[in-house]
Amino acid sequence: MLSPGVQLGNRYRLDERIASGGMGDVWRGTDQVLGRTVAVKSLLPALLDDPGFAERFRGEARTMATINHPGVVDVYDFGSDQQIAFLVMEYVEGDALSATLSRVGRLTPARTMALLAQAAEALHAAHEKGIVHRDVKPGNLLVRPNGTLVLTDFGIARSDMVGQLTAAGSVLGTASYISPEQATGAVATPASDVYALGVVAYQCLAGRRPFEGDNPLEIAMKHVREAPRPLPGDIPPAVKAIVERALAKDPAHRWPSAAALAAVARQAKAALSQQARTGQAHPISAAPASPGAPVARAQVPTAPHQQPARPPAAAHQPRPPATGQARPPVVARQPQP
Structure with a gap:
C-alpha cells in the first residue's frame, strides 16, 4: 500500500495523494534528483496481473511522450518498483x-x-x-x-x-x-x-x-x-x-x-x-470547413451603430419646420445568414 513518504525508483518521493481513478492513484511527489515537484501516477497492483492493463499503462507513457504541446501534460519518466508501475508527469498547479x-x-x-x-x-x-x-x-x-x-x-x-x-x-x-x-x-x-x-x-x-x-x-x-x-x-x-x-x-x-x-x-x-x-454585440459565424459539411451559422444581433445617408430631398419638396427634436434613428438591419 502506497503512503506519503514512500520512494519509487530510488528517486520519486510520494508526498500527497491528489486523485484516484479506476486504474490507480495520482500523487504529488518530489523528484529528489532534480529537486522539482512532479505528479506520479501509480497503477493499481491488482491490475498488473492483467497484461492488457499493464500494456495500456506503458502505452500511455509512450503515447503522451510523443506529443509536444503546451496544452498536453508532459511525461518525464516511466518505471516499476515493488510490483508497482508508475508514470512521472509534469505537476500542474491548478x-x-x-x-x-x-x-x-x-x-x-x-x-x-x-x-x-x-x-x-x-x-x-x-x-x-x-x-x-x-x-x-x-x-x-x-x-x-x-x-x-x-x-x-x-x-x-x-x-x-x-x-x-x-x-x-x-x-x-x-x-x-x-x-x-x-x-x-x-x-x-x-x-x-x-x-x-x-x-x-x-x-x-x-x-x-x-x-x-x-x-x-x-x-x-x-x-x-x-x-x-x-x-x-x-x-x-x-x-x-x-x-x-x-x-x-x-x-x-x-x-x-x-x-x-x-x-x-x-x-x-x-x-x-x-x-x-x-456594449455592442458582434456577429459570430461559422462556415463549413469542407465541401458538403453542414453549416452551423448564427449571429448575435448587432446594435445600430450609424444612420444610413438619406436621399436628397426633391427641389419642390418643402423642408419640414425645425422642432428642436431629433428624428428617430433609422435602424440598419443586419443581413440574415
Whole structure:
C-alpha cells in the first residue's frame, strides 16, 4: 500500500495523494534528483496481473511522450518498483475543470469558449500524432490559476503505436461523455473526441450534462438515441450552434477536426469579449470547413451603430419646420445568414 513518504525508483518521493481513478492513484511527489515537484501516477497492483492493463499503462507513457504541446501534460519518466508501475508527469498547479464546475455550477459563454478552444487545440496535437484520447471529460482537463488548460490522462487512448488494446466490440470511456459510435462499440476516431468535448462545453454552459440516467448503460444509450435537452435561453445563439454541431450524432456532421472547433470557439470568445468591452454585440459565424459539411451559422444581433445617408430631398419638396427634436434613428438591419 502506497503512503506519503514512500520512494519509487530510488528517486520519486510520494508526498500527497491528489486523485484516484479506476486504474490507480495520482500523487504529488518530489523528484529528489532534480529537486522539482512532479505528479506520479501509480497503477493499481491488482491490475498488473492483467497484461492488457499493464500494456495500456506503458502505452500511455509512450503515447503522451510523443506529443509536444503546451496544452498536453508532459511525461518525464516511466518505471516499476515493488510490483508497482508508475508514470512521472509534469505537476500542474491548478484544479480539474470538474472541481470548478462542482464549485460554481456554470461558466460564462466567454469562459467556456476560451477553455473549449484550448482543449480542442490540445486534442488536435494528439490527433496529428494518430492518437485518439477516448475519455475527454472535465476530470481530465486541468486549469491553471492563470486560466490556461492542460489535457491529461491518456490511459485509454487509442494510438497507431500502441494499437487496439481492448477486445473487439468493447466500450471504453465515461458514459456521460461517450460518443454515440463508442457507445455502440465502433472504433473511436478524432470525431469522437470532438463529441466528448462538445459534452464538456454543454455542461459548462448549462451546469448539467446533456444526458442523465440511473446507470452508465442507460446514459450511453441516450447518447445514441436521444437529442440533448436545450441549452439555457441566455446562451448566445452562435455559441449554441458551435456546441450543437459538436454534438451531432453522425460524426460526419460534427466539426471536421478539433482544429476547426478550436478556431470557431476562439472567434466566438473574441466576439463576446468585444461585446463586453463596447456594449455592442458582434456577429459570430461559422462556415463549413469542407465541401458538403453542414453549416452551423448564427449571429448575435448587432446594435445600430450609424444612420444610413438619406436621399436628397426633391427641389419642390418643402423642408419640414425645425422642432428642436431629433428624428428617430433609422435602424440598419443586419443581413440574415
